[in-house]
Amino acid sequence: MTDVSPLAPAGFPDLPPIAGLRLATHAAGIRYAARADLFLAEMAEGTTVAGTFTKSLCPSAPVDWCRRILAEGDGTARAVVCNSGNANAFTGKAGETAAALTAELIAGELGVDPVRVYLASTGVIGETLPEEALRSGLPALADSLDNANAETWSDAAGAIRTTDTFSKAASTRIPGTAAHIVGIAKGSGMIAPDMATMLGFVFTDLGVAPDVLQVALSASVATSFNRITVDSDTSTSDTVLLFATGEQIDDEISSTDDERFVDFQTALDDVLLDLAHQIVRDGEGATKFVEVAVSGAATDEAAEIIAFAIGNSPLVKTALAAEDANWGRIVMAVGKAGQAADRDNLSIWIGPEQVAEHGVQFHDYSEDRATAHLQEDEVKIAVDVGVGTGAASIWTCDLTHGYIDINAGYRS
Amino acid sequence: MTDVSPLAPAGFPDLPPIAGLRLATHAAGIRYAARADLFLAEMAEGTTVAGTFTKSLCPSAPVDWCRRILAEGDGTARAVVCNSGNANAFTGKAGETAAALTAELIAGELGVDPVRVYLASTGVIGETLPEEALRSGLPALADSLDNANAETWSDAAGAIRTTDTFSKAASTRIPGTAAHIVGIAKGSGMIAPDMATMLGFVFTDLGVAPDVLQVALSASVATSFNRITVDSDTSTSDTVLLFATGEQIDDEISSTDDERFVDFQTALDDVLLDLAHQIVRDGEGATKFVEVAVSGAATDEAAEIIAFAIGNSPLVKTALAAEDANWGRIVMAVGKAGQAADRDNLSIWIGPEQVAEHGVQFHDYSEDRATAHLQEDEVKIAVDVGVGTGAASIWTCDLTHGYIDINAGYRS
Numbered sequence: 018m019t020d021v022s023p024l025a026p027a028g029f030p031d032l033p034p035i036a037g038l039r040l041a042t043h044a045a046g047i048r049y050a051a052r053a054d055l056f057l058a059e060m061a062e063g064t065t066v067a068g069t070f071t072k073s074l075c076p077s078a079p080v081d082w083c084r085r086i087l088a089e090g091d092g093t094a095r096a097v098v099c100n101s102g103n104a105n106a107f108t109g110k111a112g113e114t115a116a117a118l119t120a121e122l123i124a125g126e127l128g129v130d131p132v133r134v135y136l137a138s139t140g141v142i143g144e145t146l147p148e149e150a151l152r153s154g155l156p157a158l159a160d161s162l163d164n165a166n167a168e169t170w171s172d173a174a175g176a177i178r179t180t181d182t183f184s185k186a187a188s189t190r191i192p193g194t195a196a197h198i199v200g201i202a203k204g205s206g207m208i209a210p211d212m213a214t215m216l217g218f219v220f221t222d223l224g225v226a227p228d229v230l231q232v233a234l235s236a237s238v239a240t241s242f243n244r245i246t247v248d249s250d251t252s253t254s255d256t257v258l259l260f261a262t263g264e265q266i267d268d269e270i271s272s273t274d275d276e277r278f279v280d281f282q283t284a285l286d287d288v289l290l291d292l293a294h295q296i297v298r299d300g301e302g303a304t305k306f307v308e309v310a311v312s313g314a315a316t317d318e319a320a321e322i323i324a325f326a327i328g329n330s331p332l333v334k335t336a337l338a339a340e341d342a343n344w345g346r347i348v349m350a351v352g353k354a355g356q357a358a359d360r361d362n363l364s365i366w367i368g369p370e371q372v373a374e375h376g377v378q379f380h381d382y383s384e385d386r387a388t389a390h391l392q393e394d395e396v397k398i399a400v401d402v403g404v405g406t407g408a409a410s411i412w413t414c415d416l417t418h419g420y421i422d423i424n425a426g427y428r429s
Numbered sequence: 430m431t432d433v434s435p436l437a438p439a440g441f442p443d444l445p446p447i448a449g450l451r452l453a454t455h456a457a458g459i460r461y462a463a464r465a466d467l468f469l470a471e472m473a474e475g476t477t478v479a480g481t482f483t484k485s486l487c488p489s490a491p492v493d494w495c496r497r498i499l500a501e502g503d504g505t506a507r508a509v510v511c512n513s514g515n516a517n518a519f520t521g522k523a524g525e526t527a528a529a530l531t532a533e534l535i536a537g538e539l540g541v542d543p544v545r546v547y548l549a550s551t552g553v554i555g556e557t558l559p560e561e562a563l564r565s566g567l568p569a570l571a572d573s574l575d576n577a578n579a580e581t582w583s584d585a586a587g588a589i590r591t592t593d594t595f596s597k598a599a600s601t602r603i604p605g606t607a608a609h610i611v612g613i614a615k616g617s618g619m620i621a622p623d624m625a626t627m628l629g630f631v632f633t634d635l636g637v638a639p640d641v642l643q644v645a646l647s648a649s650v651a652t653s654f655n656r657i658t659v660d661s662d663t664s665t666s667d668t669v670l671l672f673a674t675g676e677q678i679d680d681e682i683s684s685t686d687d688e689r690f691v692d693f694q695t696a697l698d699d700v701l702l703d704l705a706h707q708i709v710r711d712g713e714g715a716t717k718f719v720e721v722a723v724s725g726a727a728t729d730e731a732a733e734i735i736a737f738a739i740g741n742s743p744l745v746k747t748a749l750a751a752e753d754a755n756w757g758r759i760v761m762a763v764g765k766a767g768q769a770a771d772r773d774n775l776s777i778w779i780g781p782e783q784v785a786e787h788g789v790q791f792h793d794y795s796e797d798r799a800t801a802h803l804q805e806d807e808v809k810i811a812v813d814v815g816v817g818t819g820a821a822s823i824w825t826c827d828l829t830h831g832y833i834d835i836n837a838g839y840r841s
Contacts, residue, residue, distance in 0.1 A: 071764075072765075072767070073761070073764030073765055074763070074764050074766075074767070074768075074769070074770050074772065075760050075761070075763055075764030075770065075772040075775070076764070076772075104757070106757070106760070107757065107760045107772070107775075107785070107788060107789065108789060109773060109787065109788045109789035110789075111789070141757060142756075142757025142758075142760055142761065143756060143757045143760065143785070143789075143790055252761055253760065253761055253764050331743075331828075331832070331836070332836055335832070335833055335836035335837040336836070336837070338833070338837045339836075339837035341837070344554075344555060345516070345518070345519065345553060345554025345555045346554075348487050348518070348519045348554055348555065348665065349485070349487070349554065349664055349665055351486070351487055352483075352485030352486050352487030352488070352665050353484075353485055354486075355484070355486070356486075357486070358486050358487065360486065360487040360488070360519070361521065363487070363519075373519070373555070375521065376519060376521045377519065377520060377521035377522075377523070377555075378555055416743075416833065416837075417833060417837070418830055418833050420743070420747070420833075421747055421750070421828065421829060421830050421832075421833060424743070424744055424747035424748070424751075425747040425748070425750045425751035425753070425828075425829070
């Protein structure tokens with residue numbers, strides 16, 4: 018169960034520094050022994066912030082905290098703290114108190130206002146965060162701050178892991194600037210649309226006004242983290258935070274009409290999609306990385322719903338695990354999605370192989386060729402539902418004995 | 430994989446005859462070797478009919494056929510034919526032709542109108558029904574008709590099975606009459622609300638007008654077959670048909686205001702809920718029969734949605750398989766359901782053991798006692814979401830290695 022996913026990237030990427038950013042990790046013993054379970058990023062004064070959060074109606078205390086300071090604040094942030102091993106969710110008043118204490122302790126160490134300290138927690142639900150571990154661990158965490166560099170990035174991406182089998186990070190340079198975007202993320206199970214159990218912390222040394230930063234983040238999340246599914250479950254804690262220090266630009270991007278905005282948005286899309294794909298590649302028990310592309314739907318939203326019906330279907334996912342071209346299960350999933358589809362004008366492809374056309378098996382379909390595609394690590398299913406021009410892709414993985422092994426024994 | 434489910438009833442029930450009903454089965458070799466794969470019931474003239482069908486937008490040819498003859502007919506039926514091994518779904522024009530041929534061949538044998546012959550097919554999707562097997566098998570099927578009795582009922586329940594590990598039937602006598610209700614059903618995977626992959630054929634020798642019969646059937650299905658889930662998938666073929674021969678009553682029930690209607694509805698509810706529970710007990714790989722009872726929701730519909738969010742969650746279902754009182758996963762599922770719930774007024778029980786109250790762990794919660802309940806074959810999870818008076822129960826099973834074994838290798 019601690020084996021690295023067979024779909025993992027070859028190695029952890031070499032990440033650039035971000036000007037105005039320092040990182041720290043610390044082993045506070047919140048749940049795990051002998052590994053870092055606290056992560057801190059400190060950002061330069063004037064750093065702007067944007068965030069997206071779980072749509073769960075039972076959100077964790079840190080999610081409540083972040084939503085509040087984001088809504089009530091001036092759009093700037095000075096730090097983000099994350100612990101792994103305990104989600105601080107469904108912990109009532111004690112959870113609120115622990116969240117506030119975390120922000121206050123870090124704020125005290127850094128000499129900043131607690132409402133500029135963002136929080137995230139991931140791990141088991143329903144247990145109170147141990148106050149003593151916070152009181153001793155958080156000052157030690159702050160003491161170990163160091164510039165963002167290859168080593169501190171790697172430590173940070175490791176500290177936020179729970180059942181992840183590899184650390185996740187991605188970066189890119191923003192064209193025409195000296196600025197970069199770097200993101201780290203965690204997540205491997207309880208992944209579904211609307212933010213699932215995943216955390217993402219993304220940093221840029223470009224300068225972007227808070228409202229513009231939020232527009233960019235929301236758009237990127239919609240087509241990356243919100244387009245992946247491992248098991249259709251959605252966590253209480255999902256959080257993506259984006260911070261812009263502004264240290265690598267003279268004047269910030271203050272409007273989406275700014276000609277530099279498109280390059281920023283594109284770069285952000287690339288980093289978030291890369292991170293989202295890595296989470297699917299670490300799907301619990303996954304042996305296949307699967308793209309489901311739906312076209313011909315009434316709208317893009319309808320295409321997304323149909324794609325998720327396919328990507329979340331246990332029968333489709335077990336057939337993928339078996340490398341079985343049982344395309345009847347794809348028809349079943351299209352049928353149950355509840356979105357307009359013309360059964361008699363449906364086309365299906367498994368990889369490059371056309372399986373069905375006009376609602377019946379394609380005249381030249383070869384199950385051998387379809388099976389050969391399914392034997393690859395990376396699989397694509399495409400469906401045209403024959404009613405319009407709406408299209409969407411989502412990414413998922415197969416459902417294997419490994420998923421059962423991990424989840425029928427595990428406590429985060 | 431052919432082992433009988435550990436949750437199966439002790440044996441096949443002893444079923445009474447239904448006056449005006451004859452049954453037949455035959456081994457036509459449609460897909461399976463050396464077992465009956467055709468089922469026929471012939472009903473007396475004047476038999477009334479009601480039906481409910483899959484909500485899949487890619488329904489099978491037999492579903493299209495039944496919907497049409499039910500809508501266009503006079504509410505009477507003379508026969509129902511079912512084959513197992515091939516769903517006749519996603520088969521285009523050839524599927525329509527095969528359905529019509531089946532009805533015509535049986536109608537010819539019985540000397541009735543084809544539009545009084547109902548159809549159902551279950552099995553693999555996307556393959557054309559073999560015409561030769563129909564042309565040779567259906568006359569032989571009709572030739573073997575015999576009165577409904579313990580043996581023919583047992584044969585009938587066997588002939589409609591696909592991956593079922595046991596035959597499913599239930600019966601009851603309608604109080605104050607000599608009439609009975611008998612139902613047979615099949616289904617073990619691809620089971621989800623809105624009729625899933627299941628077939629049910631229910632017969633009574635009471636007399637009930639077609640519109641009243643439909644009201645009764647729709648009501649019973651809503652709280653039985655539509656309240657169960659095995660894997661959240663929905664098939665293209667689900668069909669429940671109810672036939673009333675009227676042979677054990679002088680005057681039919683022609684209004685829901687008839688004082689005899691309540692007893693009929695109650696008896697029908699009992700038979701359908703019994704059949705629905707048997708389908709869950711045969712859930713692919715199931716080792717636990719699980720009731721999820723939600724109360725305190727805004728409406729009954731909201732309670733049902735929340736209950737299904739819990740009952741379909743792979744994380745909840747794997748925790749049940751592991752007998753792990755990981756109630757954080759229940760909170761997660763409530764949170765993702767998208768229905769009003771008050772996180773800080775949520776209560777949870779595992780069996781008789783209260784786990785959570787007012788959004789935090791219950792003061793007297795014992796994980797040992799909760800675990801002891803989860804070690805039983807029959808498990809109950811209850812959740813009060815604290816916002817209203819809506820309530821609903823659904824039934825589901827756990828998610829085990831057995832499910833993966835069956836579905837990562839199986840072709841119906």
